[in-house]
Amino acid sequence: MPDGVTADVVAPTELLGADAGSESVIVAARATTAPGEAPRRTLGPLFWISLGWMSLLVLLAVLAPVLPIKSPTYQDYTAVNIGPSVHHLLGTDDLGRDLLSRIIWGSRVSLTIGFASVALGLLVGGSLGLLAGLRGGFGDTVLNAGSFVLLAFPPLLAILVIEAFWGRSLWKLTVMFAFIAAPQLFRVVRATTLSFADREFVTAARTMGARTGRILRREILPNVLPAAVSFALLGVAIAIIVEGSLAFLGLSIQLPVASLGNIVNAGVQNDNLQLNPYIALWPALYIFLLLTSLNLMADRLRGRYDVREIKL
């Protein structure tokens, strides 16, 4: 078994961990340290660099309306397909739109969907996971079965099909992504909670007369949170990949709103790859750096706080 396995039921596909439900990326990203390797004592400089970089990207996205950048939809026909220059730091696309501005505005869609949906999923799935893990019983059985059913569907397919019938907008997409993220997060939080529910300090708190609410808040939550956050960061990365793929297919947010995926797509249309590969390359680079820092942060958090490694 690779590390970080908090599975409580051993089904074959779960040899990979409680999280083996639908996204193999999660599993692989978690298979970093082999068992026997020493747990990390610090988060390491890469974590802080990634965090700084993420903060910068989020800040740019939030401040986009007040930044001194051109409008993402303004078409300057005197400057079509020009390379990086002083006036256009990353150049312009085939319609003379500033690429830097398009990427910053486009990242707003990806980051909003990525973070908002996972936060929503964590709120719903995580709370249910805590309760189910601590209380057990019939409710736990039902929720557990429910999460299995929801995890049985490939995420991109589910979103693609549901939005075809339901329509698409930023909030609908966020809700759909949250719906996909919730069962995953439920399983992780539940499994981690289970591993703490019978520990001595929880029993001690209970014998001292602490109520369930207090036990959850003061005893369980602080222990579960690092694992949940580490996992949630991977969830954000996956949501950003799926949103990007949808946008690339032209099925995320409606044009002409820029989104990272649809900028890459625009870079592929009409011989643009031949004439001006920058249109596709810049957003591709942005996505790569964004996902790398998310994955790194998740990996370092897990390495530092992994329940199993600490217990050893």
Place this chain on the structure above:
Amino acid sequence: MGRYIAKRLIQLVAITFILSIGVFMLVHLLPGDPTLAILGPNDTPTARHELLAQLGLNKSLPQQYWTWLTNVFSGNLGKSFLTGQTVANAVAVALPIDLELILFSQVMAIVVAVPLALLAARRPNRVLDRLATTTSFGMLSIPTFVVAVLLVLVFAVQFHAFPATGYVRFSTDPVQNVRSVILPSVALAFGSIAIYYRLLRADLIATMQEDYITMARSKGLSATYVLTRHALRPSSFTLLAGAGISIGSLFTGAFVVEVLFQLPGIGYQLVNAIFARDYLMVQGMALVAAVFYLVINFGVDFLLTVLDPRVRRA
């Protein structure tokens, strides 16, 4: 073991049942009168009559579901009112392309990932291991659509080594067929390589710490021999489980690749149907794709149960 498989089989049936209800209900997510949306510009009295009969829209919801389900079971997945093509026919034409893509990409991924993992696990934490592990971490951060675009840029636009778009059927021209699926398969294999490498490496390193490996080594067997003959087999189950999950998500990853390279597989057809608002086609394709995914996951579970003694005994 028998009990476990029976339990999984019941799970599979139950999940498929719930899935079918979900897919059936999709039509009712349409705003307003679903018949108007489905028929689109082909709203003739005869077509309308046919659609009403097919969906049973004037009956109660459970009865509608029953009508739909019996149709599905008799192989009648419905018919597009836009193109006149039956869904079953469209699936039959498209599915082989997906299977070919998946087969090609998985063979590529395993051919690259397994030797690399063996080399890395031979000397953990040395230069080669560090390099490959870091690279694979980076590879996880590149979505399929980005890989595919980069491949087109380098191999189709710059070097003209492979066609950028289009699909040639194997029966038409085997050589051109292979040429037309190579770039898409590499794009799909890219993520799988990273996943398989990481899973197998971690498992191999863990296995190499087992007592029977120390025993084999102290008998004087070489590290390479022990690695390939003693450690690879027990470590490969994680890989198989990973492959099962990955094939499912590949199926969806294939959508992007098919659209970019214009390969008329399920993903390409589905996306086109979505753009054309061909709702019944979308519904039918979604059902087929989701069931395919469920069955593959079940198949992998089944294989693992048969192959891995640890699960067999559990």
